[in-house]
Amino acid sequence: MSITQNLTLSISSSSSAFLAPSNFNSRSQVSLQAKSPSICKCIATPQEVETAYKTRVSRNENLGKLQAGYLFPEIGRRKSAHLLKYPDAKIISLGIGDTTEPIPEVISSALAKKSLALSTLEGYSGYGAEQGEKPLRSAIASTFYPDLGIEDDDIFVSDGAKCDISRLQIVFGSNVKMAVQDPSYPAYVDSSVIMGQTGLYQKDVQKFANIEYMKCSPENATREQLVQLVRYAKDNGSIIIHDSAYAMYMSGDNPRSIFEIPGAKEVAIETSSFSKYAGFTGVRLGWSVVPKELLFSDGFPVAKDFNRIVSTCFNGASNISQAGGLACLSPEGLKAMRGVIGYYKENTNIIMETFDSLGFKVYGGKNAPYVWVHFPGQSSWDVFSEILEKTHVVTTPGSGFGPGGEGFVRVSAFGHRENVLEACRRFKELYK
Amino acid sequence: MSITQNLTLSISSSSSAFLAPSNFNSRSQVSLQAKSPSICKCIATPQEVETAYKTRVSRNENLGKLQAGYLFPEIGRRKSAHLLKYPDAKIISLGIGDTTEPIPEVISSALAKKSLALSTLEGYSGYGAEQGEKPLRSAIASTFYPDLGIEDDDIFVSDGAKCDISRLQIVFGSNVKMAVQDPSYPAYVDSSVIMGQTGLYQKDVQKFANIEYMKCSPENATREQLVQLVRYAKDNGSIIIHDSAYAMYMSGDNPRSIFEIPGAKEVAIETSSFSKYAGFTGVRLGWSVVPKELLFSDGFPVAKDFNRIVSTCFNGASNISQAGGLACLSPEGLKAMRGVIGYYKENTNIIMETFDSLGFKVYGGKNAPYVWVHFPGQSSWDVFSEILEKTHVVTTPGSGFGPGGEGFVRVSAFGHRENVLEACRRFKELYK
Numbered sequence: 001m002s003i004t005q006n007l008t009l010s011i012s013s014s015s016s017a018f019l020a021p022s023n024f025n026s027r028s029q030v031s032l033q034a035k036s037p038s039i040c041k042c043i044a045t046p047q048e049v050e051t052a053y054k055t056r057v058s059r060n061e062n063l064g065k066l067q068a069g070y071l072f073p074e075i076g077r078r079k080s081a082h083l084l085k086y087p088d089a090k091i092i093s094l095g096i097g098d099t100t101e102p103i104p105e106v107i108s109s110a111l112a113k114k115s116l117a118l119s120t121l122e123g124y125s126g127y128g129a130e131q132g133e134k135p136l137r138s139a140i141a142s143t144f145y146p147d148l149g150i151e152d153d154d155i156f157v158s159d160g161a162k163c164d165i166s167r168l169q170i171v172f173g174s175n176v177k178m179a180v181q182d183p184s185y186p187a188y189v190d191s192s193v194i195m196g197q198t199g200l201y202q203k204d205v206q207k208f209a210n211i212e213y214m215k216c217s218p219e220n221a222t223r224e225q226l227v228q229l230v231r232y233a234k235d236n237g238s239i240i241i242h243d244s245a246y247a248m249y250m251s252g253d254n255p256r257s258i259f260e261i262p263g264a265k266e267v268a269i270e271t272s273s274f275s276k277y278a279g280f281t282g283v284r285l286g287w288s289v290v291p292k293e294l295l296f297s298d299g300f301p302v303a304k305d306f307n308r309i310v311s312t313c314f315n316g317a318s319n320i321s322q323a324g325g326l327a328c329l330s331p332e333g334l335k336a337m338r339g340v341i342g343y344y345k346e347n348t349n350i351i352m353e354t355f356d357s358l359g360f361k362v363y364g365g366k367n368a369p370y371v372w373v374h375f376p377g378q379s380s381w382d383v384f385s386e387i388l389e390k391t392h393v394v395t396t397p398g399s400g401f402g403p404g405g406e407g408f409v410r411v412s413a414f415g416h417r418e419n420v421l422e423a424c425r426r427f428k429e430l431y432k
Numbered sequence: 433m434s435i436t437q438n439l440t441l442s443i444s445s446s447s448s449a450f451l452a453p454s455n456f457n458s459r460s461q462v463s464l465q466a467k468s469p470s471i472c473k474c475i476a477t478p479q480e481v482e483t484a485y486k487t488r489v490s491r492n493e494n495l496g497k498l499q500a501g502y503l504f505p506e507i508g509r510r511k512s513a514h515l516l517k518y519p520d521a522k523i524i525s526l527g528i529g530d531t532t533e534p535i536p537e538v539i540s541s542a543l544a545k546k547s548l549a550l551s552t553l554e555g556y557s558g559y560g561a562e563q564g565e566k567p568l569r570s571a572i573a574s575t576f577y578p579d580l581g582i583e584d585d586d587i588f589v590s591d592g593a594k595c596d597i598s599r600l601q602i603v604f605g606s607n608v609k610m611a612v613q614d615p616s617y618p619a620y621v622d623s624s625v626i627m628g629q630t631g632l633y634q635k636d637v638q639k640f641a642n643i644e645y646m647k648c649s650p651e652n653a654t655r656e657q658l659v660q661l662v663r664y665a666k667d668n669g670s671i672i673i674h675d676s677a678y679a680m681y682m683s684g685d686n687p688r689s690i691f692e693i694p695g696a697k698e699v700a701i702e703t704s705s706f707s708k709y710a711g712f713t714g715v716r717l718g719w720s721v722v723p724k725e726l727l728f729s730d731g732f733p734v735a736k737d738f739n740r741i742v743s744t745c746f747n748g749a750s751n752i753s754q755a756g757g758l759a760c761l762s763p764e765g766l767k768a769m770r771g772v773i774g775y776y777k778e779n780t781n782i783i784m785e786t787f788d789s790l791g792f793k794v795y796g797g798k799n800a801p802y803v804w805v806h807f808p809g810q811s812s813w814d815v816f817s818e819i820l821e822k823t824h825v826v827t828t829p830g831s832g833f834g835p836g837g838e839g840f841v842r843v844s845a846f847g848h849r850e851n852v853l854e855a856c857r858r859f860k861e862l863y864k
Contacts, residue, residue, distance in 0.1 A: 052727060053698045056669025059728040060605035063737045070743040073562070098558040108551035111752060115543035118535045118715070126530040126713035126846075130505070159591055159716075159747070166602075166745035170626060173492035174606075180449045188449045190744045194602060237488025241449040266485040281558035282751035283550070284591075295484060296491040305495045311502040312622045313598035318591070318750045319714035320543060414558075 062196045065208070071186045071400040072096040078385075079394050086392065092423045094351075094412045095394040097370065099279040101343060101416070103324075104336030107278055110327030114320050128316045131307065132157020132287070136322050139329040140287050144247070144272070148259045154291050154303065156310055157325070159284040159317045161245050161271040162187050167313060168241060168269065168288070169195045171305050179212035183401030183408075185243065206403040215404045218363040218372070223255050230258070233267040239294065239302070240268040245286075246368040248277050248341055254367055257289075265291040269302070276344075276369070276414075277337045278328045285321040344369045347413035347420045354424040355411075358431045369413035372398065376407055383409050391426035494628045497640070503618045503832040504528045510817075511826050518824065524855045526783075526844045527826040529802065531711040533775060533848075535756075536768030539710055542759030546752050560748045563739065564589025564719070568754050571761040572719055576679070576704070580691045586723050586735065588742055589757070591716040591749045593677050593703040594619050599745060600673060600701065600720070601627045603737050611644035615833030615840075617675065638835040647836045650795040650804070655687050662690070665699040671726065671734070672700040677718075678800040680709050680773055686799055689721075697723040701734070708776075708801070708846075709769045710760045717753040776801045779845035779852045786856040787843075790863045801845035804830065808839055815841045823858035 068074055075095050083091060103111075117123025131137065137155040158164040165187045174196035180188050192198055192211060199209025207213055233240050242258035250256055258264045273286035290303040316322075327333045351371045355362045361374040375383045380397030387395055387409065396412070398405030413420065500506055507527045515523060535543075549555025563569065569587040590596040597619045606628035612620050624630055624643060631641025639645055665672050674690035682688055690696045705718035722735040748754075759765045783803045787794045793806040807815045812829030819827055819841065830840030845852065 052725070052731065053666070054669075054727045054729055054731055055665075055671050055699060056729050057604070057608060057671050059730055059732050059737065060603060060607065062605060063603070063740060066740060066744075070740065072559075073743050096559065100556070100558065102552055102556045103550045105551045108547050111547035111550070112544040115540050115547050115752070115756075118543070118711070119537045119540035120534055124532070124534045124711070126532065126711065127504075127528065128714055159750070162747050163745065170598075170602075171492060171495065172489070173494060173628070175492065176489060178449055184449070187744060192449075194741070194744065196605070233487075234485070237486070239487050239489050243449075267487060279550070279556070279558065282560055282748070284747060284750045293484070295486045297486055297488050298491055299484065299486055300491050305491065308495060308498060308502065309626070311505050312498075312619060312626065313595065315592050315594050315716060316714070318716045318753050320547070320752050321750050324547075 062194055065193050065198065065200055066190060067201050070190060071396070075394065075396060075400075078388070082388055082392070082394075089392040090422075091392045091394060092415065092419045092426075093394045094415055094420070094423055095396045097276065097412050097414055099276060099281050099340075099344075099414050100419075101279055101340055103279045103283070104333070104340065106330070106332045106336050107324050107327045110333075111283070111320055111324040114323035118319075125319055128319055128322070130311045130314055130316045131155075132316065133319070133322050133326075136326050136329075137287075139326060143329045143334070145257060145259060145289070148257065149265065150259055150289055150291065154289050156288045156290060156306065157317050157322060158286045158288060158310075158314070159321070160275065160286040161243060161273040161288075163314075164271050164286060164288045165241070165243075166191045166194075167309050168271070168306065169197075170313065171302065171309050172197075172239075177210060177212065179214055179238075180402070182213035182215050182403060183398060183405030186401060188241075189402065206399065206406070213402060213404065218361075218374075221254070223253055223261075226255055226258060226261050230261045230264050230267060234263060237297070238267065240264075242268055242270045243272075244270050245273040245276060247272065248337070249345065249369060250367040252366075259289070259291070265293040267294065269294065274325055274328055277341060278324070278333075279340060280321070280324070280328075283318075283321050283324060285317050285325045343417075344413050347415060347417065350420055350424060351411050351413055354427055358428065360431075363408075364410075365413075371411045371413065372405075372408045373411060374408055378407060380406055380409060387427075387430070390430050391423070393423045393426060494626055494630075497625050497630065497632055498622060499633050502622060503828070507826065507828060507832075510820070514820055514824070514826075521824040522854075523824045523826060524847065524851045524858075525826045526847055526852070526855055527828045529708065529844050529846055531708060531713050531772075531776075531846050532851075533711055533772050535711045535715070536765070536772065538762070538764045538768050539756050539759045542765075543715070543752055543756040546755030550751075557751055560751055560754070562743045562746055562748045563587075564748065565751070565754050565758075568758050568761075569719075571758060575761045575766070577689060577691060577721070580689065581697065582691055582721055582723065586721050588720045588722060588738065589749050589754060590718045590720060590742075590746070591753070592707060592718040593675060593705040593720075595746075596703050596718060596720045597673070597675075598623045598626075599741050600703070600738065601629075602745065603734065603741050604629075604671075609642060609644065611646055611670075612834070614645040614647050614835060615830060615837030618833060620673075621834065638831065638838070645834060645836065650793075650806070653686070655685055655693075658687055658690060658693050662693045662696050662699060666695060669729070670699065672696075674700055674702045675704075676702050677705040677708060679704065680769070681777065681801060682799040684798075691721070691723070697725040699726065701726065706757055706760055709773060710756070710765075711772060712753070712756070712760075715750075715753050715756060717749050717757045775849075776845050779847060779849065782852055782856060783843050783845055786859055790860065792863075795840075796842075797845075803843045803845065804837075804840045805843060806840055810839060812838055812841060819859075819862070822862050823855070825855045825858060 138152045140155045141150050141152050169191040178192045198211050201208050247256040258268045258270055270289040274280040290306045292301055292303050294302045348365045348369050352362050352365045355373045363372040365371045380399035384397040387393055396410040398408030570584045572587050573582050573584050601623040610624045630643050633640050679688040690700045690702055702721040706712040722738045724733055724735050726734045780797045780801050784794050784797045787805045795804040797803045812831035816829040819825055828842040830837030
């Protein structure tokens with residue numbers, strides 16, 4: 001008896017989809033019925049209550065490989081637990097890189113204007129292009145990639161770099177091997193695991209099998225090293241995903257985009273974001289650059305497949321956020337964003353100087369608003385816990401970004417000035 | 433020579449990730465160098481120019497299985513081509529279900545208010561919970577699922593149902609078999625193909641191998657049929673994805689949510705959206721309900737894995753959109769949404785009556801703002817093309833929703849009244 005014979009559904013009603021175990025065969029029920037579910041007698045874990053109904057759909061084994069929660073929600077949970085323990089504590093969050101300063105008015109007024117326009121016949125718009133509105137794609141290309149040969153249609157507007165990282169992983173699927181900077185933004189490793197590119201987690205080395213962890217030294221990467229990276233990719237046929245979400249924080253001769261490196265268009269994709277420039281962490285707006293020159297081994301353009309994924313798995317960033325993005329890239333918007341970035345960079349200097357004066361070795365802080373403080377021989381999570389317990393300041397354990405971050409704690413410079421100053425006073429008290 | 437030895441990267445610079453062919457082995461270069469890329473002499477397709485550099489990363493074979501473009505962008509392309517051919521034609525779009533009426537002021541003013549608040553110290557917010565803001569989750573639960581035992585934390589706020597469909601597919605991975613209503617919203621089938629759940633497309637039957645197409649009769653589904661569906665899932669251990677994006681358009685005794693059916697919480701997930709109620713197609717806001725009672729075969733809650741995917745592959749819907757969603761669910765917002773829905777339902781009646789009066793068999797239109805017109809024995813795409821050519825009205829070929837839609841054309845009732853009336857005049861002229 002097939003589902004088709006069993007049910008008469010309507011073409012006009014809402015869609016439904018069924019998911020069944022992979023050995024599902026609706027034409028012959030034998031395979032399902034032969035495999036009776038085993039009753040689990042274990043009562044230790046709440047989700048395995050003997051009486052609870054269980055489907056016959058197996059859990060995706062790739063998700064089973066993931067370790068604990070995603071890093072930042074995990075830190076959020078520890079912060080909440082701390083607050084339960086110390087309800088009166090004045091907690092200062094310098095953990096996740098979450099912006100704290102208000103959106104400049106020239107930008108927020110554009111968001112509001114678009115919002116109100118949506119209630120007028122002339123100003124209303126529904127579905128936009130999944131790739132983003134043309135004026136915004138054009139403004140991104142001309143603002144961030146002038147004279148680099150990046151064209152408007154190489155730009156794909158998104159609801160943020162984190163979301164695009166997963167969409168990029170969907171493009172490549174399970175049949176690639178990833179090498180990742182260590183330490184690194186955790187979404188890279190986790191999305192690779194989710195897509196089935198890796199083996200199991202190896203607790204002894206804190207690494208997933210079949211990911212290449214490229215251990216990084218504490219020194220800053222230089223333009224010359226990015227040139228080497230592009231040359232390496234070109235010699236070996238690899239594809240680089242370059243995350244430039246902090247490009248506007250960079251100083252000196254460091255490249256703001258990988259596409260400043262000759263030849264990069266044939267081997268690289270870049271993801272970026274308005275989050276840390278305009279305070280758009282909650283508004284959600286980013287972009288990826290997938291040059292049409294980037295080809296799979298069979299000559300098929302990667303951009304064509306990314307476009308298919310964006311069209312099928314996404315429906316464009318909010319039209320309100322996109323109107324805000326366009327305002328960000330106006331001369332007044334750019335000036336306002338530089339003001340916000342300058343504020344966070346001053347915070348960074350304050351944190352750098354604090355730990356430096358306490359005798360710690362500090363790294364980073366020059367090209368991104370994060371200070372890496374070295375605690376040689378100590379566990380990052382232990383230091384994280386001690387700082388939280390004794391100063392009520394939330395940081396991020398370096399090991400949360402990969403085994404290469406072990407022994408470090410990352411202090412974010414996103415915060416109101418008075419909170420950064422207060423946190424630094426508490427650090428000085430703790431480590432005096 | 434390993435990458436690690438080759439490059440010294442910085443812990444403070446932007447993250448980069450490498451993707452390499454699956455046979456990549458940085459410890460021994462032999463496997464890569466032994467496999468020299470073959471030069472393609474074919475010059476017929478522009479992307480395979482002999483001189484172009486190609487990476488050694490293979491195209492994801494699942495993406496290669498997909499047919500043409502995603503349906504709606506494909507229709508957009510045909511519309512653009514038509515406009516090139518007839519530059520003066522007054523095209524009326526009744527194709528993709530894109531809302532046309534302005535957002536009610538009670539809702540747009542909440543969007544604007546939140547936008548402006550983001551430029552104040554008190555009103556600013558950065559990263560929100562990936563699952564959505566608590567007041568919105570709570571309002572969705574109490575508005576759409578009163579007395580159904582759905583709790584606030586069963587609700588996951590999203591940037592739209594289409595996006596959540598892909599995230600749900602990521603949860604299940606490649607090791608499930610999908611059965612889908614035929615015809616169906618194309619994102620279901622395409623996302624299943626992308627995740628590797630299917631075989632190749634079989635041109636003769638217009639189906640992908642290893643998807644079960646549940647052919648639907650033109651009659652409306654009833655509550656009793658949904659009861660049967662839940663019972664079927666329960667007997668067989670399957671999981672149902674129920675798409676209730678048009679619940680507020682439904683009439684009569686039809687269930688607005690699958691969770692009205694007893695026992696559904698143990699076998700079903702529901703996706704939904706503000707798009708077609710509040711005109712949020714461009715604003716982007718939806719939700720999914722993943723009850724904690726829904727368990728994999730090993731007893732692990734599906735909601736826990738969905739939560740992990742939402743946390744890792746997504747960063748929450750825009751905080752502005754969420755403020756709009758909360759306004760939608762206020763008494764004034766609900767009243768305003770019902771007004772918009774009523775307007776589109778009147779459009780639906782006008783279209784139904786038009787085709788009915790012309791002697792066509794029409795289906796649907798009672799529980800969703802889409803009218804399915806039957807053209808027995810004809811190709812949907814042929815009828816689509818003829819209507820576009822002769823009336824400049826864009827519809828959707830039924831076969832775009834699956835082989836079960838062949839012989840039908842779907843006419844959307846989303847449109848300004850005068851456009852719907854004008855389209856109906858043209859239909860009467862064509863088919864008189």
